[in-house]
Amino acid sequence: MPNGAQQRDMRRYAGNARKVWNLAFAQQQANHEADEKFASAMVMTYWLPAMKETFAFLKDSPSQTLQQVTTDLAFAYKNFFAGRADFPKFKKKGKSSDSFRFPQGFKLEPHNNRVFLPKLGWICYRNSRAVVGTIKNITVSCTNGQWFASIQTEQEVAQPLPTATTAVGIDVGIARFATLSDGTFIAPVNSFKQHQSKLSRYQRSMSRKVKFSKNWQKARQKVSKTHARIANMRRDFLHKTSTAISKNHAMIFVEDLKVANMSKSAKGTAAKPGRKVRQKAGLNRSILDQSWSEFRRQLEYKQAWNGGWLDAVPPQYTSQECPCCGHTAKDNRKTQAHFVCLDCGFAEHADLVGAINIRRAGLARLACGDTLLEVRASAQESTEDTRQLLAA
Ligand SMILES: [Zn+2]
Structure with a gap:
């Protein structure tokens, strides 16, 4: 003040x-x-x-x-x-x-x-x-x-030991912001919508004003305040969500490069344009993209605080493989939301299937390699960088 x-x-x-x-x-x-x-x-x-x-x-x-x-x-x-x-x-x-x-x-x-x-x-x-x-x-x-x-x-803190003992896979999506392999899911924040219509109304009113005039300045301030409001709500939502997940699970697996993949698949190519490009484009889209990468960033450092860890698994067939019998086919995924195995008939929400497969892939990586050590080492390194910066 x-x-x-x-x-x-x-x-x-x-x-x-x-x-x-x-x-x-x-x-x-x-x-x-x-x-x-x-x-x-x-x-x-x-x-x-x-x-x-x-x-x-x-x-x-x-x-x-x-x-x-x-x-x-x-x-x-x-x-x-x-x-x-x-x-x-x-x-x-x-x-x-x-x-x-x-x-x-x-x-x-x-x-x-x-x-x-x-x-x-x-x-x-x-x-x-x-x-x-x-x-x-x-x-x-x-x-x-x-x-x-x-x-x-x-401050000096002892290397914490995770209080939770479970491992969880997380799949992110549009209809459900995040789906956990234990069956729980996190709905997207609907209050964004209300503020976004307000935002576009302010933006329209700003575009009608004479640029750099008094009224234009006022309108611009309204626009930037609404932007800040939306950003605050998003941050709050992400922090609450990532804290809850991090507290409850010692191991978290996410899919690597998910964000880039999804944006690409929405757009498609000139020869084979993607579907629902319009719905997936625009402000909503970019906010979601940012939210997912920020979500992952928060999970990563909160896991380090809590003594747990986070690992990203390569996205291979995580949305097509049946967690029940292992049958892998594109046609298993009938629509964006529904998964029905063509072989054994196992049916479940597609995002949950994705999360279960991500968890399994993550555990398999841990079992066969030194991923855990690598994850720990890179976390250590970034803390070291920060320390050096402050010392300088
Ligand atoms: Zn099956």
């Missing part, structure tokens, strides 16, 4: 952080074209004085917030080369969320609901949860005119 002067300063610091990101990124691109190696965070901090010389307004920012940008950019490259993220991009004003970070110099008084930030002074805040562990940094960000302080902490 910053006051007016603090808000103005914070907007400036966020703008400066974006400027440094873009300058450093442009320099990296130029270096790359000259066949030079990508510069490390350390090397990039040597670029800062020249930047401040050219753009004097950068000197207003606490210099540690600008150094953090170079750390972030170096980490963005690292994530890209490790295949965890897309290639870094230029940050556009108003598009990417505005933020800056303090690695030190802050003071936190949770009992007084206030935080001290260098150059900004004491700022009151609304507490969302208890801060546990040693504070490593504080990131200040702005979304839709609201300011947030994210506090990252570090």
